[in-house]
Amino acid sequence: MNYYAVLAIYKFEMARTKRTLVQSIVAPVITTSLYFIVFGAAIGSRIAEVEGVSYGAFIVPGLIMLNLLTHSISNASFGIYFPKFVGTVYEMLSAPVSTIEVVLGYVGAAATKSIMLGIIILITASFFIELRIAHPLIMMLFVLLTAGSFSLLGFILGIWADNFEKLSVVPMLLITPLVFLGGSFYSTDMLPPLWQSISLFNPVLYLVSGLRWSFYEIAEVNVLVSLFGVLAFMLSCLGVVLYMFHTGYKLRS
Amino acid sequence: MDSSSDSILTVSGLNKTYPGGLQALKDVNLEIAKGEIIALLGPNGAGKTTLISAICGIVKPTSGTVTVAGHDIQRDFRKTRSIIGLVPQELTTDSFESVLNTLAFSRGLFGRAPDPQHLEKVLKDLSLWDKKDNMIMTLSGGMKRRVLIAKALAHEPTVLFLDEPTAGVDVSLRKDMWNIVRELKEQGVTIILTTHYIEEAEEIADRVGVINNGEIILVEEKQHLMSKLGKKQLTLELCDALATIPEALQQYELNLAADGLQLTYTFNTQGERTGITALLDDLKLAGIEFRDLNTTQSSLEDIFVTLVQQSS
Ligand SMILES: Nc1ncnc2c1ncn2[C@@H]1O[C@H](COP(=O)(O)OP(=O)(O)O)[C@@H](O)[C@H]1O
Numbered sequence: 122m123n124y125y126a127v128l129a130i131y132k133f134e135m136a137r138t139k140r141t142l143v144q145s146i147v148a149p150v151i152t153t154s155l156y157f158i159v160f161g162a163a164i165g166s167r168i169a170e171v172e173g174v175s176y177g178a179f180i181v182p183g184l185i186m187l188n189l190l191t192h193s194i195s196n197a198s199f200g201i202y203f204p205k206f207v208g209t210v211y212e213m214l215s216a217p218v219s220t221i222e223v224v225l226g227y228v229g230a231a232a233t234k235s236i237m238l239g240i241i242i243l244i245t246a247s248f249f250i251e252l253r254i255a256h257p258l259i260m261m262l263f264v265l266l267t268a269g270s271f272s273l274l275g276f277i278l279g280i281w282a283d284n285f286e287k288l289s290v291v292p293m294l295l296i297t298p299l300v301f302l303g304g305s306f307y308s309t310d311m312l313p314p315l316w317q318s319i320s321l322f323n324p325v326l327y328l329v330s331g332l333r334w335s336f337y338e339i340a341e342v343n344v345l346v347s348l349f350g351v352l353a354f355m356l357s358c359l360g361v362v363l364y365m366f367h368t369g370y371k372l373r374s
Numbered sequence: 375m376d377s378s379s380d381s382i383l384t385v386s387g388l389n390k391t392y393p394g395g396l397q398a399l400k401d402v403n404l405e406i407a408k409g410e411i412i413a414l415l416g417p418n419g420a421g422k423t424t425l426i427s428a429i430c431g432i433v434k435p436t437s438g439t440v441t442v443a444g445h446d447i448q449r450d451f452r453k454t455r456s457i458i459g460l461v462p463q464e465l466t467t468d469s470f471e472s473v474l475n476t477l478a479f480s481r482g483l484f485g486r487a488p489d490p491q492h493l494e495k496v497l498k499d500l501s502l503w504d505k506k507d508n509m510i511m512t513l514s515g516g517m518k519r520r521v522l523i524a525k526a527l528a529h530e531p532t533v534l535f536l537d538e539p540t541a542g543v544d545v546s547l548r549k550d551m552w553n554i555v556r557e558l559k560e561q562g563v564t565i566i567l568t569t570h571y572i573e574e575a576e577e578i579a580d581r582v583g584v585i586n587n588g589e590i591i592l593v594e595e596k597q598h599l600m601s602k603l604g605k606k607q608l609t610l611e612l613c614d615a616l617a618t619i620p621e622a623l624q625q626y627e628l629n630l631a632a633d634g635l636q637l638t639y640t641f642n643t644q645g646e647r648t649g650i651t652a653l654l655d656d657l658k659l660a661g662i663e664f665r666d667l668n669t670t671q672s673s674l675e676d677i678f679v680t681l682v683q684q685s686s
């Protein structure tokens with residue numbers, strides 16, 4: 122195992138964030154606050170409690186999930202796309218590193234960043250609502266698995282994309298709708314039966330539901346289903362990455 | 375190579391066909407000795423970068439094998455890649471990093487423990503030490519080239535590839551670069567550089583390999599190549615124009631200029647007899663008078679042009 126390489130990539134990727142530190146902290150604090158003002162206060166005052174939880178508190182897991190997904194994908198996809206785009210990837214390709222080491226470095230850094238973002242959101246939320254986390258360990262496991270698997274997905278996207286448009290289109294056209302329709306800001310119980318059934322095909326629903334269960338013990342699907350689902354997703358993504366590196370897909374001609 | 379034990383790099387039967395169908399390398403065989411400086415000469419598109427990329431792991435060979443220090447580049451990629459350093463042809467750098475950080479990154483990536491002293495030495499050798507905290511994007515093109523060289527040396531490689539290192543580089547960097555190359559050679563580092571500046575190969579290399587259309591045309595000791603293919607020409611400026619070359623002079627295979635006022639005689643410097651005295655005697659007999667004469671020796675450039683023309 123080339124630990125120095127894993128560390129070098131990880132530090133390099135984290136340094137990229139450090140350069141935009143203010144932006145990476147201030148931006149989520151502001152948007153989270155806005156969500157609470159708009160959804161929590163304005164709309165929430167008209168919505169009674171959802172399954173015994175105040176609306177403001179109800180949306181916290183969804184909000185965290187929204188940010189985890191989008192930022193994991195964008196961090197990781199940009200992390201590998203950019204060196205490919207400017208050509209500096211030659212160094213990684215000629216270095217004595219295995220796929221796993223590359224993945225640990227890039228995906229580890231991307232996941233770390235989005236987990237840090239999740240923590241910032243959680244802290245911001247605590248200023249607006251009274252936080253209650255019933256199962257902190259399960260919550261952490263969920264956050265870890267989600268950040269890891271979606272960073273892997275982002276990594277795949279970054280290798281696949283050969284222009285900036287492709288890079289931004291997937292998160293925008295796929296992830297954002299899935300998150301919004303995945304019960305992040307409502308309970309699917311509020312939907313008509315047909316839409317409830319359709320929602321069950323949305324993988325994000327399982328993530329949000331699982332995370333929400335770790336907070337408030339309310340869930341649309343069994344928490345174990347959620348956990349195994351995200352685990353299976355993570356392994357599939359890892360399989361795809363290994364395959365891409367093995368064939369040299371879009372990296373080694 | 376007489377003994378395979380001093381060989382550091384062996385390329386055998388290497389082929390590369392790009393996905394588009396272009397065959398960039400055709401059955402390339404090459405043996406490089408430990409500690410030598412070899413220059414790969416070839417026109418644009420000859421396959422120099424492809425050859426280097428295949429050895430370094432950036433391009434997947436279609437067939438053939440490469441071993442570095444006895445290790446296969448695919449099976450033992452960790453071993454081979456950690457002893458290789460690569461300075462790429464393109465000026466590709468991480469714009470927002472500082473010079474020192476980018477070197478530390480390279481060293482780590484190649485699996486070496488941090489060593490600030492070594493990085494300091496590399497930066498000083500390349501006159502980059504006072505720029506160590508600068509962001510790379512604020513540096514000039516020449517400085518960026520130095521950074522790329524420094525990055526390649528950060529993990530103390532024993533085989534160094536320099537892909538067209540002096541393209542677009544100023545005189546002072548060229549001088550620094552050759553000094554570093556010589557110093558590295560003294561330390562036992564093997565250096566493989568590509569160039570299409572022949573003077574460069576002439577100046578620095580121990581051996582020269584000529585590559586064209588994906589094929590290695592020849593690999594020779596530089597001196598050997600010069601003497602083997604180095605031709606001299608004797609040019610005679612005639613007093614009176616000549617319509618044809620007289621029968622008596624046919625054996626010299628002379629060349630008559632279009633205006634009939636210039637005769638050129640090509641002879642081999644290695645030959646026992648150059649034949650010049652005999653030619654001059656025969657000219658006298660034939661009644662041809664000349665005003666002036668001069669000789670020129672072909673440079674590596676001429677040799678190269680001849681070779682490439684022969685092969686294509
Ligand atoms: N990634 C690639 N895909 C397809 N063709 C390529 C690629 N890289 C190089 N080539 C082609 O392979 C040939 C050799 O290129 P290259 O190795 O860069 O030559 P050199 O370095 O000697 O100028 C050229 O015809 C070039 O167009």
Ligand SMILES: [Mg+2]
Nearest residue numbers: 422423424463
């Ligand atoms: Mg080239």
